[in-house]
Amino acid sequence: MSGALKVLSAGPALSLQDLGRRGYLAFGLTRGGAADTLALHEGAALLGQSAELAAIEMTGMGSTFEATADTVIALTGARMTATLDGAPLVWNASHALPAGAKLAIGGVQAGTCGYLHVAGGFDVPVQMGARGSHLNAGIGGLLEADDALPLTDASARSGYFLTPDNRLAGGTIHVIESIQTTEFSEETRARFAATPFRRDPRGNRQGVRMDSDGDGFFARDGLSIVSEVIVPGDIQITGDGAPFVLMCESQTTGGYPRIGTVIPSDLPKVAQAPVGAPLKFEFVSHEEARALETRARAAIKALAGQVQPLVRDPADIADLLSYQLVSGVVSASADPFET
């Protein structure tokens, strides 16, 4: 261990998150983990480390931080305002965070959940196989002012960026049929697929409510269905006919019928949709869903190769004169392709 990241002032919904816990479904505990797991992979690609490491999830609002030792950070997910000792930082990029410098992450500009990663991940104890907080289950909790998260003795490169997959403004969400889809009439399912929804303000790590104009969506047998297993992405229709997309901290079982299931690679888009953002649900076949997932997994594998050096506007660099700007200049007559 070498130093810590101190939380100087905490936003309202700040927690440590990773890829969550597996193996506890039989005991009523869902996986949990980051609401936008793609953001974890992006942070890992930027810092050249494992996506299993924990990062800080910041919902809606960031916080101010200070490290007690030099480290490197990466910022991913929802775009938020960020400054380092007052100088603006580019989002979706890695930056050096010198000891004592003040990192201020403000409000969200696009999306909902932003992520702050550190080189080597946070060195907090593993609890039941993971470091992330499962807020609904009472494992871990929200970060608060004066918390200090131990840093790992690890280095990473800074000054790299990644152009993220566009997922911060809602859009089309692919859905497949699941065990209770046929409890809804064909007419209801067709109307569901044709309805423009908006993300309702009611939403958290357990589920996100969808708002629409017109009638609700009701299953044939209504409220008398036997309680059955729930998986993240399930679109549950509660008593008033409004759909909830169940997220990473959903309950493991439930009695309200589910009209379909969001495919895993589209869940980050639901998590990131800001309040009021338009969303539409498009049913795809099991085979199409598999093809979409296969493509999304390949894209995650390709992230590391897409990381590029950050070219900064010199006006943004507070200590420009301290940089060595001329090293690496090459001969104008040399053949750059010669090896």
Place this chain on the structure above:
Amino acid sequence: MSDYPIIRTVGLSGILVTFAGAMDDHANRVALAFRAAVEAEAWPEVSETSMSLVSVFVVTDLVTYPAEEIIARLQDLLDARDWSDPALPEGRTLWHVPTVYGTDLAPQLEEAAKAVGIDPDEAIRQLSASRVRVLTIGFSPGQPYLGQLDAQWNIPRQQDLTKSVPSGALVLAIRQMCLFTNATPTGWRHVGQTAFRTFSQQSDAPFALSPGDELIFPSVSAAELEKIRAGSTASFGGADREVIA
């Protein structure tokens, strides 16, 4: 019903084997035994299994593994055995959990007794002698659904939700009881209060109960519960345990 069992995919997350269309004690026992059978196969494609009241969920990555193959294997496993009278798994635990019935600790006992049509003392006598099985664990970490009670306890959920009942609350509806992990709103009636904690995250064994375990809730006074809470056995609420062979 000849329609059951039904085998279906659950999103891209796994396969569900359902043994009945409504809660049914036999179907629950089949699910318990079938889950044990799937676990014993230790298929590398299966990352975990769980059960709900009348079904078994087999978690497998359907993006990587074709559903048809796993479904065929599950069907073979179903066909390989007679499920008409499944034995309950061995090595289960019987818990005796001290419980305060009624009083201001569990204010809906009288209401529940009235719904059944018996007086509160008779309700306590029956409930404190009922041996119930963990039908499934779900909704919250470690939280058991317990059943089934005698048919007369088939009382409906209340119309309105109670805003919150505390952790350790024993609640009742539809011939089932539930022992709450956390303080939670509920439509079930709060008939008993225990000091039992179903989930202790700091522990090496964070979950007290497993599906198939059995529980009895003997009646104790509020003073006795207070003493249990103050003592060192508080995490299991002063419960005695015995292994069911």
